[in-house]
Amino acid sequence: MIVEVDEFEVPTPHGPAVVHLEHASYCGGLLVLGHGAGGGIEAPDLLAAATSAPVPIAVARVLQPYRVAGRKAPPPAAQLDEAWACVLTELTERFPDTDQVHGGRSSGARVACRGAVAAEKRPVGVLALAFPLLAPARKDGTRPDRSPEIDAVSDAGIPVLAVSGDRDRFGVPPVAPHREVVTVRGDHSLKAKGPVREAIEPWIARFFPPLPQGLELD
Incomplete structure (x- = not known):
C-alpha cells in the first residue's frame, strides 16, 4: 500500500501553520499531533506515535505558526488554540467521515487537551505525551498546576492516554476516569521510541477498525 506524503500550509489568524500529512489510499482513521514548546514535529515520541496504529x-x-516563523518561544495559549482549531477544520474537511485522535507532546499535549473539549468534531481519543502537569517554578517557588486541562478531557468522557517518562521533572498525570497512564523509562524528552510506541499501540487500536475483508497490506 503506497503512502502519500503531503505538506501544506493552513492559514490562521497568527500566520500559517504547516501540516505534514501521511496517508494511504485506505484510511482507517486520522491522528493529529502537535509539537512541544521549542521543538518540532520530528520529536522521537511523535514519530513513535505516528507509526503506532x-x-x-x-x-x-x-x-504551529510561531515555529514556522522561526521563533522558539510560544505565544499565549489562546493563539496556539486558535491555530490548532484552524488546522482541525481543514483536516476535517479533507477527512469528513473519519474518526480522529488528537494528541501531542508537552505543550502540544496541552493544546490537544484544550482543543478536544472545544472542537466542533470531537476526537474519539486524546494522546497526551509528556503532559507537563506542573509548570516551571516561578520566582516565588510555586509551580502552577495544569491538571485542569487534562481533567477537562476526562470529564467530557473522551478517553485519554497519558505517556510520560518516569523521571519527568514536570510530573506525571494520575490515573482518572476515562484516563489511562503509562510511564516508560526516561525523562520529559521521551526519546525511547520503542517503549513509547509499545505503550500507545494497544490503546490506539481500540479506535480504528481492522482492515476490510479482502484488503491486504503490501
Missing part, C-alpha cells in the same frame, strides 16, 4: 491511518503532524 495497527491499520493504515492518516497522520498529520502540525507545526
